[in-house]
Amino acid sequence: MKGVHFLISTLAILAFATFLASASDPSPLQDFCVAINDTKSPVILNGIAVFVNGKFCKDPKLANANDFFLSGFQIPRSTQNPVGSTVTPANVDQIAGLNTLGISLARIDFGPNGLNPPHTHPRGTEILVVLEGTLYVGFVTSNGDGNRLFTKVLNKGDVFVFPIGLIHFQLNVGHVNAVALAALSSQNPGVITIANAVFGSKPPINPDVLAKAFQVDNKVVNYLQKQFWYNNS
Template identity: 75%
Template sequence: MAAAQVLAVSILLALASSLAFASDPSPLQDFCVAIKDPKAAVLVNGKFCKNPKLAKAKDFFFSGLHKPGNTSNPVGSKVTAVNVEQIPGLNTLGISLARIDFAPYGLNPPHTHPRATEILVVLEGTLYVGFATSNPDNRLITKTLNKGDVFVFPVGLIHFQFNTGETNAVALAGLSSQNPGVITIANAVFGSKPPIRDDVLARAFRVDTKLIDNLQAQFWMDNN
């Protein structure tokens, strides 16, 4: 009887393991609307693949990350992404990279990566960084980073980086997706097209609709 129970448990564990590996792949784009006509298909959760026999070194190469990004913008930062759009060979590999340049007191505004955890290392300068945990706590976890320090931002959580110094700062970020995506909170909330109704935002933020109208009238730029 005991042997039969051990066998049954072993079979269940094997099935569970098999089902776990057979789950749907993680999404690599914001959405993928199902269609019945294959001729209308453009993307299937990412990119189509080249015949591996035709792959060349240039498919796995990017040059230029040593060049500083232009931080002459309202937030004083510039993100130079190196993802599947820049390196086609990253397709299906689940990893990408970004350089972030900061002017003095420059900010990489609160944002999320819906498909990636981020690990950041400071190359130059001092950054005040942090992220907020999910509901219901919304606990803020922050740290001041100096050259050589490393910090992790868990997938999907709102986070930011702020240059607290009077000199430029530079950081490199690794992300656990070939196409991590980015949602800059202020841009998405106040700069969406078409705009979110001001009475909706006024109630959400508990402010007057005139303040919402003023915020929606601002120029919300993208530093990516």
Template identity: 75%
Template sequence: MKRVHFLATFVFLAFAASFAFAFDPSPLQDFCVAINDTKDGVFVNGKFCKDPKLATANDFFFSGLNIARDTSNPVGSVVTQANVAQIPGLNTLGISVVRIDYAPYGGLNPPHTHPRATEVITVLEGTLYVGFVTSNPDNRLITKVLKPGDVFVFPFGLIHFQFNVGKTKASAISALSSQNPGVITIANAVFGSTPPIRSDVLAKAFQVDKKIVDYLQKQFWYDNN
């Protein structure tokens, strides 16, 4: 009987541990300002921490998300990031924010995923057609047209996109549940990897002629981040 209780406890702890390591860790102190200098730092979650007594307001500050950026690029959008790389004080806090600007009709934040975060987007101006695709086997597309003030959630790790369907420029602010959510743009990763994925592999995966894959792999895949 004791052995059964032990095994049950072990399984529970294993599940708990796997859940705990699936997200950014909870902080064990007020803050842990990230620094690159390892001389006097303490290593936490991929970053070294500054002595809390030396922290300043600038460690928790970022300016510029009110500024629209140039969207004259192949995808017609640009992402301004404010994560732990720009705000050291975000280290261990499990949150970050981005601004996305979209060119008039056709500005696209291409299908992508955030491997470490859920995203909540709020439209500031313009009209966006947004959506995400559920996981296998359903692969169900869930979409919505958003206007200023509207909020939409892209669940953890799922492929999602935003497309400007309005005649004017658009912009949005997104909060993400990680200090460093990461981004995998699907087309860039599949057809623009270094070195490239073998074209016969992709031809079979997409069930198309190899020449189509060869063509796609020769394209320039723009990164809007």
């Protein structure tokens, strides 16, 4: 009987470990799966529409080097916008060959005092390296960990990690432009900019909800909801 209990416990642990292991992008089952970006219409299977959580693959025999290539990442981007920063992604939408590989990249350009506003990546951990300039960066832990703030001032060559799903930010505290590269553990990590999502949702969130949540007057919420919330990515 003890052996049966041990076997059941072992299977339960293995099942839980498998669940944790599959909590990020799945591992590929072939060399590559170059994405077909024209997926506006679902696949029809036996008269039923089938949607895919990701991208369809084209015939591997039709793949070529350009499916795994993107140029121009060395070109500085304009930061003349309300937040003073611009994010240039290199994910599966730009590099079809990233499909199923579980990684992506982003270039972030900052003007002086430029900010990449507080945001989260729901599907990926981020590791950032500063190429030029000085950045003040940080992330906030979840409610259960007391919403602790971890911050650091980074200089050229410094590296910092933002755990998956946690709110984080980067601010250029130097007097010149700054540039950073961010690698993420998903082919399509997604991004939710907090201010944009809360005050710029379409349709707007009921002001009564936000007034109570932020403990402010409805007039403050109405003012914030009327602002233009810029998307820097």
